[in-house]
Amino acid sequence: MKQVFGVFGDPVGHSLSPAMHSAAFSALSMDCIYHAFRVRPEKLGKAILGAEAMGFGGLNLTVPLKEEALKLDFIKPDPLAKRIGAINTVVFEKSGIQGYNTDGLGARQALLDSAVEIGGSRIVVAGAGGAARAVTFQLAADGADITVINRTEERAIELAKEISAAALPGKVSGTGLSGLKELLRDADVLINTTTLGMHPNTDTTIATAEELYSDLTVFDIVYNPLETRLLKEAKAAGAKTISGVLMLVYQGAEAFRLWTGVEPPVELMKKTVLEALQ
Numbered sequence: 001m002k003q004v005f006g007v008f009g010d011p012v013g014h015s016l017s018p019a020m021h022s023a024a025f026s027a028l029s030m031d032c033i034y035h036a037f038r039v040r041p042e043k044l045g046k047a048i049l050g051a052e053a054m055g056f057g058g059l060n061l062t063v064p065l066k067e068e069a070l071k072l073d074f075i076k077p078d079p080l081a082k083r084i085g086a087i088n089t090v091v092f093e094k095s096g097i098q099g100y101n102t103d104g105l106g107a108r109q110a111l112l113d114s115a116v117e118i119g120g121s122r123i124v125v126a127g128a129g130g131a132a133r134a135v136t137f138q139l140a141a142d143g144a145d146i147t148v149i150n151r152t153e154e155r156a157i158e159l160a161k162e163i164s165a166a167a168l169p170g171k172v173s174g175t176g177l178s179g180l181k182e183l184l185r186d187a188d189v190l191i192n193t194t195t196l197g198m199h200p201n202t203d204t205t206i207a208t209a210e211e212l213y214s215d216l217t218v219f220d221i222v223y224n225p226l227e228t229r230l231l232k233e234a235k236a237a238g239a240k241t242i243s244g245v246l247m248l249v250y251q252g253a254e255a256f257r258l259w260t261g262v263e264p265p266v267e268l269m270k271k272t273v274l275e276a277l278q
């Protein structure tokens with residue numbers, strides 16, 4: 001009998017995870033299907049227990065359920081997911097239901113792909129929301145020297161304090177948006193985790209070419225559109241760019257490994273996502 005996997009979210013209709021994981025299962029001849037399920041936050045507990053009872057192979061959680069899942073006492077979050085405050089991957093194990101967050105690992109792998117040495121790198125993270133939390137906790141654990149820069153300065157300072165309190169190898173500080181250009185002069189990497197540039201606000205950007213430098217690597221976690229205004233500005237400045245598609249694919253690949261213990265066909269997953277976004 002086919003084993004069922006899925007993503008729970010609300011809304012969830014535009015999720016690229018079904019296409020990406022279905023392609024992977026099919027390429028590996030695994031008798032599995034992956035489906036999107038609309039689950040309202042107040043029903044999340046019942047939905048996860050129902051999935052467990054029905055023998056689901058594993059789950060992804062997306063907006064607005066990632067934070068909600070941490071409130072459920074029957075899910076054991078791993079330490080990183082707990083720190084981030086969000087679960088995006090649920091694994092059904094004999095010992096119980098485990099919660100993980102693979103978003104930060106996705107960002108890390110996207111940087112490693114571009115030969116960024118994370119330990120010791122000076123990384124500016126724009127934004128202080130949920131996505132920024134996943135990225136910064138992971139990169140601080142990997143020893144990056146991080147400055148969180150955010151429109152609402154207090155949120156940046158608060159996030160930096162929280163990460164510092166976790167005593168991870170990397171140093172983290174927080175500030176407002178105004179000093180961006182000066183900060184970037186001494187930085188190796190800029191990561192945009194804000195919603196600027198995301199469809200339908202495709203004209204907006206956290207920085208223009210005048211504020212960027214040719215020795216920077218600019219990573220935009222926004223993947224719709226595929227080439228955001230920020231990535232265009234980065235190219236105009238001669239900087240290296242990393243597409244948000246890579247983070248999406250690598251967080252999915254990590255979830256796939258956690259559920260199945262099988263090495264996923266990452267290139268195929270990337271191709272599938274790129275085709276769906278074209």
Ligand code: ATR
Nearest residue numbers: 127128129130131132150151152155193194195196
């Ligand atoms: P997510 O969970 O996807 O990270 P979020 O928690 O809503 O989403 O965070 C969105 C981020 O984009 C925030 O850092 C937000 O800045 P504020 O904390 O000041 O709200 C940032 N953001 C959204 N619109 C912005 C804009 N027009 N200019 C600058 N930053 C913006």
